[in-house]
Amino acid sequence: MPAAEIQVTLPDGSEKRLAAGSTGADLARAIGPGLAKAALAVRVDGQVLDLARPLPGDMGSVRVAILTDKDPQALDVLRHSSAHVLATAVRQLFPHAKIGFGPPIDDGFYYDFDIPTPFSPEDLEKIEAKMREVAQADYPFVREEVTREEAKRRFADDPLKLERIDDLGPDEVISIYTDGPFVDLCRGPHVPSTGRIKHFKLLHAAGAYWRGDERRQMLQRIYGTAWFTKDDLEAYLRRLEEAKKRDHRLLGRQLDLFSIQEDVGPGLIFWHPKGAMLQFQLRRFIEDTILARGYQLVYTPNVTREELFLRSGHLPLYAANQFPPMAAGEGESETVRYRVKPMNCPMHILIYAAQQRSYRDLPLRLAEIANVYRNERSGTLHGMLRVRGLTMDDAHIFVRPDQIEAEIFQLLDIVELVLGQTFGLSYRLDLATRPDKKLGADATWDQAERALEEALKHRGATYRIDQGGGAFYGPKIDVKFNDAIGREWQGATIQLDFEQPESSPSASGSSTRGRTTGPTAR
RNA sequence: GCCACCGUAGCUCAGUGGUAGAGCUCUCGAUUCGUAAUCGAGCGGUCGUCGGUUCAAGUCCGACCGGUGGCUCCA
Known part of the structure; x- marks a missing residue:
């Protein structure tokens, strides 16, 4: 009743x-x-x-x-609806385009389309004009709930939607939204009608893999932004312009700080005198900071016999990011393969293992400001923020399990001192858990993930879980910050590794390794 | 790596297949009350590289190199 x-x-x-x-x-x-x-x-x-x-x-x-438009949550709704208006317009102009996902995002929205020929800048203008027509028509957003069979029938021509429907759990309500001529499988919610969408702009088109998976097909994504008022929209576009002026790549040239030379290769930085002085000062600051906290400086070779990275477990899982081997003759006729180091872990472990260690030696904090080289994918390179050669402030701490938490606390303190207090960056902590490709037993991972999470909780830190984002040898706490253009980058990382000490010949089985990488970039 | 766009003077960029341009910078000169940008002149380019099409290529085609934006903030 x-x-x-x-x-x-x-x-x-x-x-x-x-x-x-x-x-x-x-x-x-x-x-x-x-x-x-x-x-x-x-x-x-x-x-x-x-x-x-x-x-x-x-x-x-x-x-x-x-x-109402005063509420930040309403802005997400507006942008989600804007994405539908975008798709409405695209379907009018390109009836054969198949639709993917179209969510709201920070500062805007996007929609992915499966279409044989990518969108040109002129297409975007036409689409935006068509969007204004759709908005003016003031189509109501009509929601209906349908059965799985009905949903499949309605989206029979949209394979991406069919795939999504198959992924929906048996108990989930399947809803579809219609605005004028356009129907979309969508969870909602939406603004009452397209007429509410007034202040928007399409920004750019880009390729994007279906579900972010590079093994799947490439879709064509259109990004846009939408706001409640003209002032907000203009302020946002102005902010983008201002951010461009603060782009470190532009400042690097204008202030004569650094350059990248095509003759030498992408992602490899030349520090000019003024930039080098900045790096010099930063190094001194970092060294002073860590020396005062019980770290000991070490220096290790930049190349090593490949064997070392085989033993550490890097090569099978990390080879794609390492430069190929080089050969060096040794002895009479033998040729031995060498690798440039992409990270310092095995090197520091060798120092640890170079002598008998007692639990009384722990925690042993070995730090190095080291040059490492990584064969990053060409498409990910970006100025000084994503490079192939970098100088990292790297430390490995050998600890007993009961010392883990105190060390993580101190590492988070250093992160706050450097990123927060010194550079005024606001950053975020992500707890990255075990990936698909990994070394070691699940029980070990359980223990390591728990240790990190406990430390975060006891510290009262706010953090997010990055499911599957861990390194192959252990979970980590990633520190992420935004650059002047608002893009997010990973700065420091605090990682736990129960594996490498175990696989190393003389390291104590009871020790655990923590590791941190600071923000010094090259 | 993949998709799109881009690569012309130190910088920012124009340039319907037919003799390479502008603004700024720089150099010199003039002028001045000119507070980093008043006027004039000049310097500066194998048009990313290599190949192809063509009588003719900065322009069209291909490959390569480099750059920019993006590649789940899930229906």
């Missing part, structure tokens, strides 16, 4: 009674005509829903907020 009335509690604590089956729009109207006009969506017990959805009436009083 459904209740004849539903009771809602508004954000200001007041309560309202509505007839059963009333929608968010009904509630807004009941509160006032101004709000009814400004309303975009509702938030019911924390969940954002379409204005046209009936409010749930079967669980007593619900907390309901009417979302």
